Amino acid sequence: MPVEQSADKIILKHPKGSSAELLLYGATVISWKAADKLHLEPFERLFVSSKALLDGSKPVRGGIPVVFPCFGAPSHPEHARLSQHGFARNSVWTWDGIVMDNEAGVSVRLTLEPTSGIQAVYNKPFHLSYVVTLAEHQLSTDLHVKNTSTSTDFPPDVLEFQALFHNYIRAPSSSVLIHSLENLKYIDKIDSSFQGLKTETRAGVDVKTATDSVYEDAPQNYELTWPGGGLSLRTTHLKDVVVWNPQAEAGSKIGDMEEGGWERYVCLEPGHVRGFAKIEPGRTWMGQQVLSVIHEERRMHL
Numbered sequence: 392m393p394v395e396q397s398a399d400k401i402i403l404k405h406p407k408g409s410s411a412e413l414l415l416y417g418a419t420v421i422s423w424k425a426a427d428k429l430h431l432e433p434f435e436r437l438f439v440s441s442k443a444l445l446d447g448s449k450p451v452r453g454g455i456p457v458v459f460p461c462f463g464a465p466s467h468p469e470h471a472r473l474s475q476h477g478f479a480r481n482s483v484w485t486w487d488g489i490v491m492d493n494e495a496g497v498s499v500r501l502t503l504e505p506t507s508g509i510q511a512v513y514n515k516p517f518h519l520s521y522v523v524t525l526a527e528h529q530l531s532t533d534l535h536v537k538n539t540s541t542s543t544d545f546p547p548d549v550l551e552f553q554a555l556f557h558n559y560i561r562a563p564s565s566s567v568l569i570h571s572l573e574n575l576k577y578i579d580k581i582d583s584s585f586q587g588l589k590t591e592t593r594a595g596v597d598v599k600t601a602t603d604s605v606y607e608d609a610p611q612n613y614e615l616t617w618p619g620g621g622l623s624l625r626t627t628h629l630k631d632v633v634v635w636n637p638q639a640e641a642g643s644k645i646g647d648m649e650e651g652g653w654e655r656y657v658c659l660e661p662g663h664v665r666g667f668a669k670i671e672p673g674r675t676w677m678g679q680q681v682l683s684v685i686h687e688e689r690r691m692h693l
């Protein structure tokens with residue numbers, strides 16, 4: 392069966408051997424295994440901390456948590472009662488069905504609507520639909536956000552939100568390089584003494600030191616490479632991208648981070664997180680990412 396379902400998890404299996412696992416909790420993808428031309432056996436592409444709780448008691452430390460409707464600490468008055476990164480990553484989503492099942496890919500959809508728990512902290516009407524698609528060498532995630540307000544008032548009942556895919560990519564943090572971020576403006580959340588935006592001067596960005604950078608108006612087309620491996624990331628309507636790795640000093644203070652976990656991943660998180668996406672009543676916004684295996688050694692020599 393290309394799609395297996397249990398009470399809390401969905402497993403996607405592609406006929407060519409790749410696979411993915413998705414929790415209803417947070418719609419969190421917790422595994423993506425894909426081969427490349429050098430390693431014919433599919434292997435894990437995402438990092439999930441061995442200390443991550445997968446029982447729905449807190450957001451998963453790893454995989455691909457979905458961040459909505461606020462990134463980081465809330466900065467919009469309508470999000471004031473939300474916790475860091477919003478409620479999508481710690482809400483239980485609803486299974487909606489198989490979208491596609493053929494040689495090209497296996498695809499499933501989950502949805503999230505306001506529950507009483509969400510309404511207690513957030514009173515905007517919305518409908519989220521999340522489609523995860525597995526191909527032989529590719530994983531795509533699409534988030535559709537609908538403003539379900541039926542208000543005809545003026546000014547319109549606009550839905551303002553931030554959204555982001557918090558990808559924990561399995562990669563050696565001592566040698567991974569990310570490009571192309573050169574010349575982009577970014578907020579350096581590590582350097583709190585610096586006010587304003589910095590300009591990226593590096594052709595390939597590394598995470599050898601603690602990194603928490605929010606790049607704005609990015610090219611939506613990136614490559615992560617390390618000796619012997621790599622992934623590309625293309626996005627649509629996700630104009631910003633975050634690079635995060637806490638390294639040892641901050642990483643060892645994260646309760647659900649395994650010892651040395653920061654050595655085994657980099658977070659490359661595409662989103663709309665500088666300012667807010669805005670949609671009028673009845674309209675839908677869609678943000679998409681496509682993660683693809685890089686088959687050949689494509690390391691930039693710097």
Ligand SMILES: O=P(O)(O)OC[C@H]1O[C@@H](O)[C@H](O)[C@@H](O)[C@@H]1O
Pocket residue numbers: 450463475476557580603604633635660
């Ligand atoms: O611990 P959390 O809430 O999952 O957040 C992890 C990190 O997520 C990143 O997206 C943020 O830029 C970091 O500042 C943050 O520390």
